[in-house]
Amino acid sequence: MAKTLAQEFTKGLWKEIPPFRLVLGLCPVLGVTTTVENGVGMGLATTFVLVCANLLVSMLRNVIPPKVRIACFIVVIATFVTLVELVMQAYAYPLFLKLGLFIPLIVVNCIVLGRAEAFAYKNGITSSLADGLGIGIGFTMSLAALGAVREVLGTGCFTIPFGAKLTLLTADWYTPFTFMVQAPGAFIGLGLMLCLMNLVPSK
Amino acid sequence: MEHYIVLVISCIFVNNILLAQFLGNCPFLGTSKKIETAVGMAMAVIFVLVMAGGITWLVNTYILIPFKLEYLQTIAFILVIASLVQFVEMFLKKSIPGLYAGLGIFLPLITTNCAVFGVCIINIKEEYSFLEALVSSFSYAAGFGLALILFAGVRERIILARVPKPLQDTSIGLITAGILALAFMGFKGMV
Numbered sequence: 001m002a003k004t005l006a007q008e009f010t011k012g013l014w015k016e017i018p019p020f021r022l023v024l025g026l027c028p029v030l031g032v033t034t035t036v037e038n039g040v041g042m043g044l045a046t047t048f049v050l051v052c053a054n055l056l057v058s059m060l061r062n063v064i065p066p067k068v069r070i071a072c073f074i075v076v077i078a079t080f081v082t083l084v085e086l087v088m089q090a091y092a093y094p095l096f097l098k099l100g101l102f103i104p105l106i107v108v109n110c111i112v113l114g115r116a117e118a119f120a121y122k123n124g125i126t127s128s129l130a131d132g133l134g135i136g137i138g139f140t141m142s143l144a145a146l147g148a149v150r151e152v153l154g155t156g157c158f159t160i161p162f163g164a165k166l167t168l169l170t171a172d173w174y175t176p177f178t179f180m181v182q183a184p185g186a187f188i189g190l191g192l193m194l195c196l197m198n199l200v201p202s203k
Numbered sequence: 204m205e206h207y208i209v210l211v212i213s214c215i216f217v218n219n220i221l222l223a224q225f226l227g228n229c230p231f232l233g234t235s236k237k238i239e240t241a242v243g244m245a246m247a248v249i250f251v252l253v254m255a256g257g258i259t260w261l262v263n264t265y266i267l268i269p270f271k272l273e274y275l276q277t278i279a280f281i282l283v284i285a286s287l288v289q290f291v292e293m294f295l296k297k298s299i300p301g302l303y304a305g306l307g308i309f310l311p312l313i314t315t316n317c318a319v320f321g322v323c324i325i326n327i328k329e330e331y332s333f334l335e336a337l338v339s340s341f342s343y344a345a346g347f348g349l350a351l352i353l354f355a356g357v358r359e360r361i362i363l364a365r366v367p368k369p370l371q372d373t374s375i376g377l378i379t380a381g382i383l384a385l386a387f388m389g390f391k392g393m394v
Binding site for chain 2: 025108110113179184195
């Protein structure tokens, strides 16, 4: 194997971090990142689907005929998404309501399908697992970062995921611009973050 | 009749699928560099979305609900959409080659276009009737096309401008989309 497991894992955290380096799966990135908590919840759900789908696809890669592989990937991914949907409905109902439409939409998230096609179908089980985990964690971090920027600028508060809500910028000197938590803020926030990422020279 | 007009306006402008609901953003950024590709993509989405919206509504009402299989909604819908896209592609190739040549490359992309899948789920969530589902599918798709073509027009101009290096391409694209979304927010009070 040319690359070590550690390299497969860490490439998802910076070199190929979605959605900045791989511009895929933008819809949940823009749609749910009004708070850090939503971002992290969405990121974890996607990570779970990504890891499980990568694992199963790489296990079945010798059985799946190349001609119908995309359909097979979609069925595998849809199964795990349904699983996440039902589990969240049972144990994290408030978060499920907030994420709403975007949970079933993990099925059509290009990152998940892209990793199955580009990586798991060609590589062994352990490296697929490392790849899925790395990309998933990278995706969660990006969502959390964008969520933090939008939440702090838009409301002046910062919610620790699944914990307390802190007021960082108090109302007496800071007027929150609610624009950031609405639709345009998502596009502009992500665009500016992408610009910052581009400023850092890549190796 | 009035009800349908309100539905059309709210789907095209107020709840624009791209700029207010954030669905279908990958093709939005991917196929918006030229107006011609944008028009092709918009046509393909309108064509597939109306069919997918109708068929998934029928599948949900006459197969999933009677057999109490609603929890299979995600799997059933994505399979319906994927096979529909394949079928449409084969049908067009055989019988309407002219249209196929125009839409051809965009059709496979539509399977993973979350706008199509998202609208199908919205139709079920809002408990639309069959006709309402068809109307809303068409209007959402038209809204998608409108935003995409407007955006492509803006992007063609940006190519001529001198954009700072770190902001180039996707970055300035996203910021432009944000400004366009700001314009669409003006429709908020309409319905």
